[in-house]
Amino acid sequence: MQRAAALLRRGCGPRTPGPWGRNQSSAAAEASAVLNVRPERSRRERILTLESMNPQVKAVEYAVRGPIVLKAGEIELELQRGIKKPFTEVIRANIGDAQAMGQQPITFLRQVMALCTYPNLLDSPSFPEDAKKRARRILQACGGNSLGSYSASQGVNCIREDVAAYITRRDGGVPADPDNIYLTTGASDGISTILKILVSGGGKSRTGVLIPIPQYPLYSAVISELDAIQVNYYLDEENCWALNVNELRRAVKEAKDHCDPKVLCIINPGNPTGQVQSRKCIEDVIHFAWEEKLFLLADEVYQDNVYSPDCRFHSFKKVLYEMGPEYSSNVELASFHSTSKGYMGECGYRGGYMEVINLHPEIKGQLVKLLSVRLCPPVSGQAAMDIVVNPPVPGEESFEQFSREKESVLGNLAKKAKLTEDLFNQVPGIHCNPLQGAMYAFPRIFLPAKAVEAAQAHQMAPDMFYCMKLLEETGICVVPGSGFGQREGTYHFRFCSGTFPVRAPPEKVVI
Amino acid sequence: MQRAAALLRRGCGPRTPGPWGRNQSSAAAEASAVLNVRPERSRRERILTLESMNPQVKAVEYAVRGPIVLKAGEIELELQRGIKKPFTEVIRANIGDAQAMGQQPITFLRQVMALCTYPNLLDSPSFPEDAKKRARRILQACGGNSLGSYSASQGVNCIREDVAAYITRRDGGVPADPDNIYLTTGASDGISTILKILVSGGGKSRTGVLIPIPQYPLYSAVISELDAIQVNYYLDEENCWALNVNELRRAVKEAKDHCDPKVLCIINPGNPTGQVQSRKCIEDVIHFAWEEKLFLLADEVYQDNVYSPDCRFHSFKKVLYEMGPEYSSNVELASFHSTSKGYMGECGYRGGYMEVINLHPEIKGQLVKLLSVRLCPPVSGQAAMDIVVNPPVPGEESFEQFSREKESVLGNLAKKAKLTEDLFNQVPGIHCNPLQGAMYAFPRIFLPAKAVEAAQAHQMAPDMFYCMKLLEETGICVVPGSGFGQREGTYHFRFCSGTFPVRAPPEKVVI
Known part of the structure; x- marks a missing residue:
């Protein structure tokens, strides 16, 4: 030691x-x-x-x-x-x-946030025009043009549009619908909200939630709070913490004796284990979820944090679509992202989003109702999320500095x-x-x-x-x-x- | 119509x-x-x-x-x-x-927030010194001097100290301990967290929660989510929505047939009813809670919003202390405040706090553990809360403008x-x-x-x-x-x- x-x-x-x-x-x-x-x-x-x-x-x-x-x-x-x-x-x-x-905050992100916070700065020559443009756009979408108003329970409209556009770009054109985007108070809030709506039944029909072991303890904590049944599947340490579908199969089979396994959580890239799942593995997991009728939760908050040159981040959503309509129109999937990790590390703002696809339309209403009880996620965190999904592009004034800072952190x-x-x-x-x-x-x-x-x-x-x-x-x-x-x-x-x-x-x- | x-x-x-x-x-x-x-x-x-x-x-x-x-x-x-x-x-x-x-945001509040967001502005001559002083103080208490770091689960230390000092001033010297202050994501978060920890039992020993009728529907929503028992007590419409202790007594008596009434929620000033409780009434309620062994939840988010010249806001905490040590060292009380109402109306920042007194020391640990699962409340909302409890004072540069704006809104x-x-x-x-x-x-x-x-x-x-x-x-x-x-x-x-x-x-x- x-x-x-x-x-x-x-x-x-x-x-x-x-x-x-x-x-x-x-x-x-x-x-x-x-x-x-x-x-x-x-x-x-x-x-x-x-x-x-x-x-x-x-x-x-x-x-x-x-x-x-x-x-x-x-x-x-x-x-x-x-x-x-x-x-x-x-x-x-x-x-x-x-x-x-x-780690220093990304300058552009904080500039836009400061402009949104104190709009008098929109007249200041010390802020770049592209930052001002984004701040104006966010403010125009807020009630009373202010971060101090409640947003819609699902989040500010134009930010959800930006998130959808980001996902579409990230996934090489696979469409994303702003109606399926829910802004959240960090990713933790989204994960616990979806789990809350999913858990039901008593005795042997109590909802079982499959989580990786090792897991991020938010999962076990929320499962305990909700009195759901934690179903462990073990990652393969000898194989660089890979997820093996046979192990999933074993876990589901054994769980069926004492609960109703209904939800499968995946953390990719892995926390605490640091592995990045292969495309093949994701495909196997999706097929398994389809086969076993499991609601998929993909915790993808480290999507920007891939270091090994042999690895690439593949989103569950993209792989799902590439597997064809039988999967893309059937498998229920919630995926989560956050402002806290990646290159921005803006943990304190508690920004995040989830994209939920193939959700039953009646459940959409239930989800919005549940979210509305806590009124809305912090609007400043929503604004931070917007910059993450809508960063400066080539030709914009801040592009070079933004790229330099991002690359330096990563x-x-x-x-x-x-x-x-x-x-x-x-x-x-x-x-x-x-x-x-x-x-x-x-x-x-x-x-x-x-x-x-x-x-x-x-x-x-x-x-x-x-x-x-x-x-x-x-x-x-x-x-x-x-x-x-x-x-x-x-x-x-x-x-x-x-x-x-x-x-x-x-x-x-x-x- | x-x-x-x-x-x-x-x-x-x-x-x-x-x-x-x-x-x-x-x-x-x-x-x-x-x-x-x-x-x-x-x-x-x-x-x-x-x-x-x-x-x-x-x-x-x-x-x-x-x-x-x-x-x-x-x-x-x-x-x-x-x-x-x-x-x-x-x-x-x-x-x-x-x-x-x-309604326009309070200038001073937004100036401090902008300085915290983008500390480069601390060098700008367009911001007043008192705003800079507060921003520096908040930033120094944040990890890495940044709003982007997680805070302690209970909230930033110096902000909890400022909240305690504010409560002490508000209550004419009744002491408040920063250790009893928990910063929250709006008041809603505090209310649902405390209720979550309070609810237990099955069948006839399931926890009953007394709420006023009419009530703010956060209460019924959280009670439903937690599968607790809602126990209604009716406010007296003929008597300007006053709270009558006989009605509380009736409600508790009847509830005991089917649950274990353990929590009494009060909203003062009233939402949706707009009444302000008299000091006498608060004393009666506290005595009743002491007598019946009820955990008190005082929703006091409208404490700055009293309009009738015949009314004054009395905090439950202050009245509790004035009633003597038998009450002040025994009655368990959580009271809630928020950045969303008052004169600031900063709903979007989701700032709030709760003060919990006479909490069993072991439960303090449980509460901090529960709060830690969602890591921390938004740090920007915590900063907004700080300005609300620590506004400019006479002699400070921003005092006059701040007072003018506050009085105008109220x-x-x-x-x-x-x-x-x-x-x-x-x-x-x-x-x-x-x-x-x-x-x-x-x-x-x-x-x-x-x-x-x-x-x-x-x-x-x-x-x-x-x-x-x-x-x-x-x-x-x-x-x-x-x-x-x-x-x-x-x-x-x-x-x-x-x-x-x-x-x-x-x-x-x-x-």
Whole structure:
């Protein structure tokens, strides 16, 4: 572990303390709110207790911001108080939060957002004309020409049109209908909304939701909240985390004994596993969904994050259409995108969209009704989404700067992915699959029997114990594999390579 | 009805077509998505249908954006296509969306937001220093000094501190703890999160949630989604929609036969009813909650919207503390605020907060965990909330302009409330209680027996029938009382007085 930490720390280089100092205090406050469980002082019993609360909420686990992250906040507080540690700062590799780790926002995106926020700037000569043009277009589509008005529940009309045009371009001309686009509060909101509408039945007919293992824990959390049945299918670690349809078949077959498997979730490029699915594999999955009558959820938020030269992103929608009308007019598919990842990393704006095709027309009405209860997604996030799908084009004033910034971010992410993979594979006891895309590594750790025993003595999962030690001894915060799911008896952690802070060009880092 | 419409239209005056044209098309698209239920073309049955979907979602109703609003969208489409109507535009009085109706954003708020969005502007001489100071403070508390980073799940630290300081000022020194503040995606998000954690049990021990009738339909929608038991208590229309504790007592007593009443929701100032609760009444309600062991939810998003000179806003928190330690250290209370209402009307940013006091420490952890699944509320909305709770103070450069703008908006809202009340009370067959606060009138309509029969012949609730006719014949879009709940045999509609577009000063409108 010490060797891994040393290598990771050497790869990291110094960073400015400013933003970190503040970020630390924010995380630390969260930690203190949760961990400092003080004894009850008052006389009366509380109405809301662990015993009386919603048991489905109690069952929710969310490791990405779970106990280890709270511990990281505590350690940051201790560092602030001057307590000596073998390190001076915590490195938060637990979450894909690019801008928190120093990635600069795309200038054009922020220019358009500032113009929309404060339209007086439309008269300012310091903003480029193409940014102004986009801001005017967005504002004209908002009630009262203002980001401060509610939008339609499904999202601002012209932004949904831009999303549809983007999808059509991305998919080489496969048509997309703005009516099928729903703007959301990040991708998480879309995923949980669609799952909410899908879950029904009791006992053996309760809805089963197939999710990959390892998975992104939003899925297990929402399944738990909705009291649906989680059906695991295992990705093939020996085969670079590939999805094997035989494994899907096994999972569905076994699930049918105790639930009604109705939904199949895919994350491509993979989170936390970083693989990129082949076109053939996607075709197999779609055929399987068609055969087994499964509603497909394609989490494609890392569609811009493909690094391996041997891999390409294929959207489920495009493959579905290429498979012919039997599939393209029958398979129900929701796919998700976000402003948070890709090259923009605008997590804080909570922008996203979903495209839902072959939805029963009556269900469209139900979906809009459900969305309308929370009125609308943040309009500023919708505007951010618009820039992502409608960026500057050749001939426009901002095109060159935009392209330069975009390529620089994506180039850095690719370098960091390679660096991460290489570093991990130099450490005895760690094996890391090739990082083809997304922003994460999910290396396997081979723990000695004594470490497993020590963990058990502490009533901790062995990988949680490892990650806790890694954090306490080196200040590096990663999330244990048990928070994402893994094959029994194997141990992993998720490390966000995308936020790996590199100062020197990676090729100059001598291991 | 014709008389009512003529009076309302006379009060309205002309408006610029620009934003409306766009807003219309957006609403129209929503209408066409939902209402144009085309026959199924494809061969296979859908997986997700009205029969197979989540029955709790199917049971959700949300009238504020329900069928009448979809019909309004259809009519707007028809007007755009040149179809002749007795009116040239639809007046959307169905929702409190101030900026969509022409209310201008508060300059200072948007200046700070623009500076946070595009920090290059911090060097611009066209922005006041106090706005820059606030923007710097917010950015320093964000990861990577950027609105594009995720915040802590509970919200940005310094913004929660500002909220706590605001509450302390508002409540005359009653202390507020930043640890008890949770920033949310509008108030709706906070309300549904707290309800989600509160609901448990099966059969007769299923959680009962007391809500006022008439209510804001978010409550009934969330209760339905969570499969909780809605327990109605009726506001006293004859007594200006006052809350009577005897009625609460009746409701709880009857509810105990079939559920476990555990939560009491209050909306003050009232939505849709526009009343402001007296201090005495709040004290009675708190005592009742203490006595009956009810978790209190105080929806106080209209706390800045009190118009009647005889009324004042009293927060539940303040009254709770003034009642002494037996209450202040025992009664569990969540109160909600938002950027959407008040004088700022920033609905689109989806900013809000909740303060939760006397929460069991273990539940705090559960709440943070639940919030962390959706990562964080939009950081731009959090920043907007910060300006609302931390506005310019005397001596600061922007104070004068800010105060002028704030007073102008609140003054206009007060005038519109009075105008609305007076207009309705001139119409035979309509009775409207005094509008003491919030943004709505909920007048009672006395329908002739023949109108009720005609409605029944159309299989419509009588007030839905009335509102549909009002919309079709006059273009005025209001929401039928049945969407909010009302005493059996009485009929009402909700009219948003706050968006009543007045051109001439109201005192010059000759009725």
